Amino acid sequence: MSSKITEKIWSSDIERKIIEDWRVNNAYDNVETNHSKDRYFVIDTPPPYPSGRPWHIGAAAHYSQIDMISRVARLKGFKVIFPIGVDRNGIPVEIHTEKKYKIRMRNTERKEFLKLCKLTLDDTESEFIEILESLGLSANFKQKYQTDSPDFRAFTQSTFIEMWNKGLVYLGNRPNNYCIDCGTTIADAEITYEEIETKLVYIKFFLENNNEFIVIATTRPELLFACQAVIVNPDDERYKEMQGKTLKIPIFNREVKIRPHHSANKSFGSGAVMVCSYGDLNDVQLFREMSLTEIKSIDLNGKTTEFAEMFSNLRIKEARSKIIDELEKQGLVKKIEIISHRTPLCERSKTPIEIISLEDYYLKQVDFKSNLLEQSKQIKFYPEMHRQILLNWINSISIDWPISRRRFYGTEIPIWYCTECKKPNLPEPGKYYRPWDEHPPFDKCKSCNNDKFEGEKKIFDTWMDSSITPLYITKFYKNKEIFNNIYPVSIRPQGKDIVRTWLYYTLLRCLYLTNQIPWQSAWIMGYGVDEKGEKMSKSKGNVIDPLPIIKKYGADAFRFWSASETNVGYDFRCSELKIQSAQKFLSKLWNIGRFISNFEIIDENNKPQELKATDKWILSELSSMTKKCLEGYEELNFFIPANALREFTWNIFAAHYIEMIKSRAYNNESEEERKSALYTIHKCFRTILLLLEPISPFITYELWKKIYEDVEIVSEQKTIPSVEKEYDAFVSSTHHIIKFNSEIWNKKKETLSSVTNKPLSLKDPIKSQIPSELELFKDDLIMMHNIIVD
RNA sequence: GGGCCGGUGGUCUAGCCUGGUUAAGAUACCGCCUUGACAUGGCGGGGGUCGUUGGUUCGAAUCCGACCCGGCCCA
Numbered sequence: 001m002s003s004k005i006t007e008k009i010w011s012s013d014i015e016r017k018i019i020e021d022w023r024v025n026n027a028y029d030n031v032e033t034n035h036s037k038d039r040y041f042v043i044d045t046p047p048p049y050p051s052g053r054p055w056h057i058g059a060a061a062h063y064s065q066i067d068m069i070s071r072v073a074r075l076k077g078f079k080v081i082f083p084i085g086v087d088r089n090g091i092p093v094e095i096h097t098e099k100k101y102k103i104r105m106r107n108t109e110r111k112e113f114l115k116l117c118k119l120t121l122d123d124t125e126s127e128f129i130e131i132l133e134s135l136g137l138s139a140n141f142k143q144k145y146q147t148d149s150p151d152f153r154a155f156t157q158s159t160f161i162e163m164w165n166k167g168l169v170y171l172g173n174r175p176n177n178y179c180i181d182c183g184t185t186i187a188d189a190e191i192t193y194e195e196i197e198t199k200l201v202y203i204k205f206f207l208e209n210n211n212e213f214i215v216i217a218t219t220r221p222e223l224l225f226a227c228q229a230v231i232v233n234p235d236d237e238r239y240k241e242m243q244g245k246t247l248k249i250p251i252f253n254r255e256v257k258i259r260p261h262h263s264a265n266k267s268f269g270s271g272a273v274m275v276c277s278y279g280d281l282n283d284v285q286l287f288r289e290m291s292l293t294e295i296k297s298i299d300l301n302g303k304t305t306e307f308a309e310m311f312s313n314l315r316i317k318e319a320r321s322k323i324i325d326e327l328e329k330q331g332l333v334k335k336i337e338i339i340s341h342r343t344p345l346c347e348r349s350k351t352p353i354e355i356i357s358l359e360d361y362y363l364k365q366v367d368f369k370s371n372l373l374e375q376s377k378q379i380k381f382y383p384e385m386h387r388q389i390l391l392n393w394i395n396s397i398s399i400d401w402p403i404s405r406r407r408f409y410g411t412e413i414p415i416w417y418c419t420e421c422k423k424p425n426l427p428e429p430g431k432y433y434r435p436w437d438e439h440p441p442f443d444k445c446k447s448c449n450n451d452k453f454e455g456e457k458k459i460f461d462t463w464m465d466s467s468i469t470p471l472y473i474t475k476f477y478k479n480k481e482i483f484n485n486i487y488p489v490s491i492r493p494q495g496k497d498i499v500r501t502w503l504y505y506t507l508l509r510c511l512y513l514t515n516q517i518p519w520q521s522a523w524i525m526g527y528g529v530d531e532k533g534e535k536m537s538k539s540k541g542n543v544i545d546p547l548p549i550i551k552k553y554g555a556d557a558f559r560f561w562s563a564s565e566t567n568v569g570y571d572f573r574c575s576e577l578k579i580q581s582a583q584k585f586l587s588k589l590w591n592i593g594r595f596i597s598n599f600e601i602i603d604e605n606n607k608p609q610e611l612k613a614t615d616k617w618i619l620s621e622l623s624s625m626t627k628k629c630l631e632g633y634e635e636l637n638f639f640i641p642a643n644a645l646r647e648f649t650w651n652i653f654a655a656h657y658i659e660m661i662k663s664r665a666y667n668n669e670s671e672e673e674r675k676s677a678l679y680t681i682h683k684c685f686r687t688i689l690l691l692l693e694p695i696s697p698f699i700t701y702e703l704w705k706k707i708y709e710d711v712e713i714v715s716e717q718k719t720i721p722s723v724e725k726e727y728d729a730f731v732s733s734t735h736h737i738i739k740f741n742s743e744i745w746n747k748k749k750e751t752l753s754s755v756t757n758k759p760l761s762l763k764d765p766i767k768s769q770i771p772s773e774l775e776l777f778k779d780d781l782i783m784m785h786n787i788i789v790d
Numbered sequence: 791g792g793g794c795c796g797g798u799g800g801u802c803u804a805g806c807c808u809g810g811u812u813a814a815g816a817u818a819c820c821g822c823c824u825u826g827a828c829a830u831g832g833c834g835g836g837g838g839u840c841g842u843u844g845g846u847u848c849g850a851a852u853c854c855g856a857c858c859c860g861g862c863c864c865a
Binding site: 003005008009010193342385386388389392393396496497500526527529531533534535564565567569570571573575577578580581583584585586587588590591592593594595596597598639643646647651654655658662663666742745746748749758759761762763 | 792793794795796801802803804815816817818822823824825826827828830831832833834860861862863864865
């Protein structure tokens with residue numbers, strides 16, 4: 001008798017060989033799409049963004065779990081379409097490239113800059129893909145797509161042209177969020193807020209032809225010259241008499257009216273507020289409501305305009321301090337307080353955003369809100385609580401989505417403007433267009449027949465690309481038959497931090513283009529936080545790089561940890577100790593496999609007529625474990641199966657059952673009883689491997705191949721373990737068995753051997769009685785403990 | 791100001807939806823043990839008024855109310 005497994009411990013080196021095995025056999029590159037809809041499980045995989053090192057351990061856990069989703073679907077018999085793409089457009093790579101080559105985008109020739117971005121991306125991308133493969137991702141790597149490929153960009157442009165033709169896009173000159181550092185318009189979703197200390201300056205405004213003044217507190221004194229009104233709360237007794245009167249703006253001496261408005265907060269500052277173009281979003285609102293004339297205050301480089309007179313062409317901070325100095329010189333400052341002010345920042349560069357009027361393209365969304373709310377009811381959310389993030393976001397939307405960016409590395413907006421009549425001309429959809437560098441694919445302007453054009457230089461917001469992944473992976477535009485077979489796709493797995501961007505924009509765009517929701521369900525994962533429960537961030541320096549951890553413990557240990565640590569939708573803590581303990585479990589499983597592989601395989605075909613009670617008992621426990629696992633998998637909650645498997649395998653199957661049947665397995669006294677044990681032990685082990693496969697695919701694959709000498713565990717023919725009720729009654733014996741075994745072990749420990757004067761060894765005989773409730777298991781218990789019955 | 795989530799031995803979590811033995815597991819700590827797969831193992835031990843408080847109930851970690859603390863998101 002010898003074990004089929006020689007390696008004493010499970011080592012992650014074996015994982016690399018298995019990946020090669022899968023690659024050679026095309027195990028997961030199944031792309032066939034010609035069956036009827038209900039046979040497919042299609043995953044709208046998040047395309048990772050290779051923005052630089054290190055990667056985030058939470059992201060690695062995230063992709064591991066997405067893979068578990070795909071493997072569970074295969075276990076249930078679906079054909080799984082698991083694409084993998086790489087998100088390669090947008091500002092982060094531009095910033096990364098600027099740093100890497102020590103250049104500035106705007107001082108670099110556009111073509112040259114694009115080339116360097118591409119190099120940067122290629123570099124980081126290959127490493128990312130390697131990590132994903134080493135995690136055991138069963139995705140279609142052979143047909144990996146990139147969002148900056150001509151094919152994908154043509155796709156993005158086609159959807160834009162279609163939306164343009166439907167009248168959903170417009171060009172608008174409106175105040176918008178602008179990041180001076182990035183030099184572009186940004187969407188609300190790209191803004192973060194931070195409490196920043198700033199000066200609140202109390203400035204005296206004198207009434208016209210009068211020595212009286214009122215005090216106005218502001219954090220933006222540099223915008224004084226762009227002030228077009230002063231508002232006070234209509235209920236504010238202090239200013240009752242002042243409403244409608246005229247004030248003189250200090251330094252600039254222009255006249256503005258005092259107007260009542262409910263948005264003036266009586267308790268902030270002096271209660272009187274200056275309204276400038278534009279200090280914040282409320283100013284924008286007020287300018288619109290009161291039909292005030294905009295004064296352009298800040299230019300695209302972040303400097304004050306000529307309207308600032310002696311303070312023009314200054315950076316915002318400079319202008320602020322100079323104006324404060326001047327006001328103080330003229331005795332117009334009553335006081336200055338330092339306050340903590342909630343400041344909107346650009347998510348990417350962390351620069352305070354300015355509100356500037358610029359011409360940009362907008363995609364309508366405000367008019368579509370109620371439809372979005374209605375349609376989102378049809379999507380199942382895992383977990384349900386995260387639906388609220390989407391609903392809150394939709395409800396808070398107040399302006400249309402600005403989709404153009406004044407940047408370089410992104411999908412070009414496919415528009416040429418007629419030099420004569422200035423009207424936009426759009427090409428036919430289907431091709432990739434680069435208007436800033438190419439001649440238009442038409443000769444004459446549709447409106448005026450002129451033959452000279454200027455190509456649009458702006459590019460799309462990167463969410464314009466990534467928000468069509470469900471359409472791209474289902475061959476929308478390209479193959480109607482495939483598209484009809486597999487759209488809407490089964491599931492969108494993603495992090496909760498990008499619900500208001502990726503999830504929301506995808507819903508919006510897909511509804512516009514297909515009139516259908518893009519996915520049946522959305523599976524929303526929480527953040528990976530550090531050991532102390534704090535959010536990981538590069539600035540805090542607590543980001544854990546997953547690469548060395550995966551190298552050290554192996555992907556399976558990492559995946560098992562990820563499954564057993566994270567409750568679906570909740571944040572999870574990342575600690576190396578926990579990953580170590582996952583590795584120990586795999587070690588245990590490996591050793592159980594080594595033991596089991598000693599014995600001949602008794603399967604359903606030569607199953608004995610009658611099983612021993614002990615065997616029936618473990619089958620009842622197996623069944624209850626299977627039930628828990630399947631329920632957990634049904635909810636896509638891997639925490640449940642991981643813990644059920646660990647508990648059963650280690651604390652019941654190995655600790656009690658295997659010990660109880662060892663003598664029957666080794667000895668040939670009764671062939672039927674031996675077969676009963678061997679049948680049961682293999683049945684349990686196969687079930688464990690099948691159920692663990694979605695979580696830890698490597699070790700289960702290897703053990704299955706070694707012991708059962710086939711690769712059924714990855715094939716489509718594998719059978720999902722069933723929940724059998726036949727032996728249910730035996731479950732009640734579990735706690736009696738555990739209690740009895742424990743008592744005997746304790747007794748042996750407490751009894752000193754007459755020979756060695758040390759506690760009895762587990763092999764030593766001991767006198768005891770078998771309690772009546774364990775009568776059925778008597779034979780196995782006697783052999784297990786070497787009991788001499790009194 | 792609004793929304794969502796959480797508070798259970800030293801630490802991290804499960805249990806709560808569906809109330810019912812002595813509150814479970816992992817980890818850390820302490821003690822013992824070469825045993826026919828496994829020392830990356832096995833056995834045993836100490837350690838918790840389940841955030842506070844009021845209510846419902848024969849019975850509350852679990853249901854209801856109020857409050858306190860922490861996290862995240864939005865205004």
